[in-house]
Amino acid sequence: MNRMNRRAWLLAIPALLLLAVFLLYPFASVVRYATWDWSGFGDPRPSGTDNLSRLLGDRDFWRSLRTTLLFGVITLPAFLWLSRTVAVAIERTRLEGAIKALLLLPALTTVAGSAVSWFLLYNPNYGFLFELTGIALPWDTAPWAALIYVVLFTLWQNVGYGVLVVSAALRGVPPEVKEAARVDGATDAQVQRFVVYPLLRPATLFLTVIGSVLVLQSYTAVFLLTRGGPFGSTRVIGYYLYETAFERLQLGYGAAITLAVLALTLVVAYLQMRLLSRGIA
């Protein structure tokens, strides 16, 4: 390393400073805030471990963890399966580019605008599909339907991204390998199952991690579509955090919930780091 390289780190100072103030400092302070009784306005009062012991006995908290888990158990496999199925189907077809462009569109367009569209399209009382067909997902009254509704919205937003990742991995499968299997007498289905799918495993693993982050971040969809209802059936952990802190104005307790969410996220983050650094090394 020469003298030049040693001075290049100066260029990272703005980024490092900003990350320290707006990421590391808040991150490190959550523990302290979690020992506060604080409404967000006025001075916080120290309350020791009250928030933490309340958290352990909070049935709504445990329920929101279970809801998040259920949400993930439904969303993740569907996300992986759809991404793989569509990516394999469009591989090397004429429409590949156009389909990818279409599927990526919901991820980028305005999220609240999308929610407006979904609300009026799938509304069980006066939505367009209900008026047209008479059938609708009763997401305003039935807990299971509300969860499915949020799952579908999340899939709608992210499936294009999954397809892109699998599609890129497919391109990395050498044609000779498939050809060799065919020469050995494998059928097309067998080539897919025993040659292509195992080679897709790193991409699938990567999507699993990304999907887990998406599950933990599903609070925006919940906020826009169902506000946690009906009967708390879609109150995922991230939404419970928002609701407690900023609608019931219990920021100290919100910090305690943040601790739990961060612990969950860090497990996922650790896996993501391992995977991404492997790709980099």
Added chain:
Amino acid sequence: MTLFRRLVTVLVCLFVALPLLWLLYMAFLPPRAVLEARLLPTGFSLANFGALAGSGLWRALLISLVTSGIAVLGQLVIGVGAAYAIRTGLRALWLVLLALALPLELLLVPLFRVLQQLGLLDSPLALVMPFLASPLVIFLLYQSLRRLPWEMVEAASLDGAGHPTILARVVVPALLPEIVAAGILGFAAHWNLVLFPKVMVGDRSWWTVQVWLAELLRNRPLEWGLLGAAAFLSAVPIVVLYLVFERRIVMVFERNFG
């Protein structure tokens, strides 16, 4: 099997396209057609857009455009420097990867306190400052730098160029496609923030378009035309950017996450 996969693909495409088409349809439907209670009202009108005058939408759109625009410009300038420093040997990649997995929205509570202490609550600066260093942008640019033939940089360095010159004359021109794509992804991520601006900027004169839309949907859920037109307008900037640069964005996605 192939047939089944094609069938699934067709269904997925319809499922994805339907809400997008529905949005277009709603936005341009004449307000009277909705009341006629026909099964599928038709017609074309711009009346819904006229009804948005004075509703605050235009102001919200402008605030979103300006704050997302400034945030992304900052992200690119700061991101190029950081990515370059890491590429030349600064051991800070772990921090970027950690930040990538810790979205700011999960830190709503502690950030509320930090912004309060800095006196930034209810100010448009709260929408910009915390986002100026984007781990996504830094990561994407760093990945692109790793593919850049490093001899180019070393040659410039041997010729006596300093880091700022190398960045401006060699790195930025070579990475322009990636910079544009990272900028659009960063713009979309910032444009689509909902809870963060809602919590940090309660003052409605600084509402972003997402917050404004979420409130409209909550307060006037029956006004299809108005909602449709507003939602349509809020999607226009990103859709235009996306349609112009779609190939580049898809390429950057595939290269970096495939």
